[in-house]
Amino acid sequence: xxxxxxPPRPPLNGVDTQTLLNTINFVxxxxxxxRFQFRAANRWIEGTHSRSAMLDFSGAGADHxxxxxxxxxxxHPTVLCxxxxxxxxxxxxxHALASCITAGIGNIAAARGVKLTRVESFVDGDIDLRxxxxxxxxxxxxxxxxxxxxxxxxxxxPEKLQQILDQARARSAVFDxxxxxxxxxxxxxxxx
Amino acid sequence: xxxxxxPPRPPLNGVDTQTLLNTINFVxxxxxxxRFQFRAANRWIEGTHSRSAMLDFSGAGADHxxxxxxxxxxxHPTVLCxxxxxxxxxxxxxHALASCITAGIGNIAAARGVKLTRVESFVDGDIDLRxxxxxxxxxxxxxxxxxxxxxxxxxxxPEKLQQILDQARARSAVFDxxxxxxxxxxxxxxxx
Numbered sequence: 262x263x264x265x266x267x268p269p270r271p272p273l274n275g276v277d278t279q280t281l282l283n284t285i286n287f288v289x290x291x292x293x294x295x296r297f298q299f300r301a302a303n304r305w306i307e308g309t310h311s312r313s314a315m316l317d318f319s320g321a322g323a324d325h326x327x328x329x330x331x332x333x334x335x336x337h338p339t340v341l342c343x344x345x346x347x348x349x350x351x352x353x354x355x356h357a358l359a360s361c362i363t364a365g366i367g368n369i370a371a372a373r374g375v376k377l378t379r380v381e382s383f384v385d386g387d388i389d390l391r392x393x394x395x396x397x398x399x400x401x402x403x404x405x406x407x408x409x410x411x412x413x414x415x416x417x418x419p420e421k422l423q424q425i426l427d428q429a430r431a432r433s434a435v436f437d438x439x440x441x442x443x444x445x446x447x448x449x450x451x452x453x
Numbered sequence: 454x455x456x457x458x459x460p461p462r463p464p465l466n467g468v469d470t471q472t473l474l475n476t477i478n479f480v481x482x483x484x485x486x487x488r489f490q491f492r493a494a495n496r497w498i499e500g501t502h503s504r505s506a507m508l509d510f511s512g513a514g515a516d517h518x519x520x521x522x523x524x525x526x527x528x529h530p531t532v533l534c535x536x537x538x539x540x541x542x543x544x545x546x547x548h549a550l551a552s553c554i555t556a557g558i559g560n561i562a563a564a565r566g567v568k569l570t571r572v573e574s575f576v577d578g579d580i581d582l583r584x585x586x587x588x589x590x591x592x593x594x595x596x597x598x599x600x601x602x603x604x605x606x607x608x609x610x611p612e613k614l615q616q617i618l619d620q621a622r623a624r625s626a627v628f629d630x631x632x633x634x635x636x637x638x639x640x641x642x643x644x645x
Contacts (some may be wrong), residue, residue: 302576388490448601
């Protein structure tokens with residue numbers, strides 16, 4: 262006799278919600294599985310141009326690899342005397358924010374039975390370069406402000422879509438890091 | 454009669470140092486030129502997979518475009534029920550940090566007359582996913598710690614290379630944002 266009261270949920274928005282909920286429930290009982298470490302390895306190319314590879318990570322009690330190595334480049338724009346062969350490092354922060362909250366929207370909408378048809382976001386960050394150019398010690402190096410605006414369409418009223426966005430923000434790893442900061446240690450390995 | 458006491462510097466490490474110094478001196482006299490805004494536009498694809506485009510930005514009193522549109526994808530890994538079609542959003546934060554400090558190393562080494570032959574960095578971030586999974590309200594959503602280790606080779610002694618790294622960190626926009634946080638506003642546009 263099947264005593265399960267909730268039938269398995271079919272995938273929605275490309276999210277296998279049942280597997281995701283099973284994963285969460287599994288971690289509840291074994292919190293050590295929740296410890297993850299993500300990594301990137303960067304190599305300078307020329308000038309302000311460099312490339313990172315992202316492949317290995319650990320978590321859920323094991324070492325993992327992505328399906329393949331992923332790469333990302335950064336450079337400074339020509340107006341700042343760079344080669345503009347890639348986005349700037351600070352633009353990657355904006356991509357990280359938008360894509361983190363958007364992933365949450367995908368998962369949370371699926372969990373709430375909302376079928377999404379469009380999620381777009383537009384993010385901008387204001388920065389006074391007198392900081393990084395060393396012109397003023399009273400100007401911070403980083404962004405003074407980041408603003409992101411979402412457009413979300415799906416089979417739910419605007420209030421419910423707003424609640425999904427609110428929850429995605431409330432559980433976003435990147436939003437938390439950007440908003441609240443994190444300890445960062447920088448060291449130089451001795452080289453032979 | 455030429456009264457210039459310092460001859461122009463030739464490019465080094467792929468950095469046109471003279472133009473960079475001229476740019477900095479120009480901004481000293483017109484601080485409004487230092488106000489920049491960087492932007493990204495993200496579109497959800499499926500599940501936790503999305504793509505950002507980075508093209509327009511403003512600064513130095515004008516609107517600019519990169520030489521072309523740059524794109525970056527994010528996804529969640531399969532162990533977290535994603536499709537693993539791209540790096541995770543939190544890995545992009547690590548790439549942003551490594552590439553920002555590395556760009557600074559390129560510029561600062563050139564300004565100090567140091568020829569670089571290799572700059573590599575290895576960055577990792579620890580994160581307890583009980584936060585984003587909604588399992589514990591006492592665990593933050595984001596990284597608890599980020600650590601980056603550099604290996605730098607060039608025609609200078611280790612102490613001087615360490616000073617270049619120190620200055621690159623001290624003027625890094627991404628290091629500042631990650632270390633100290635920034636106000637982030639999240640809004641939903643009304644859609645017809």
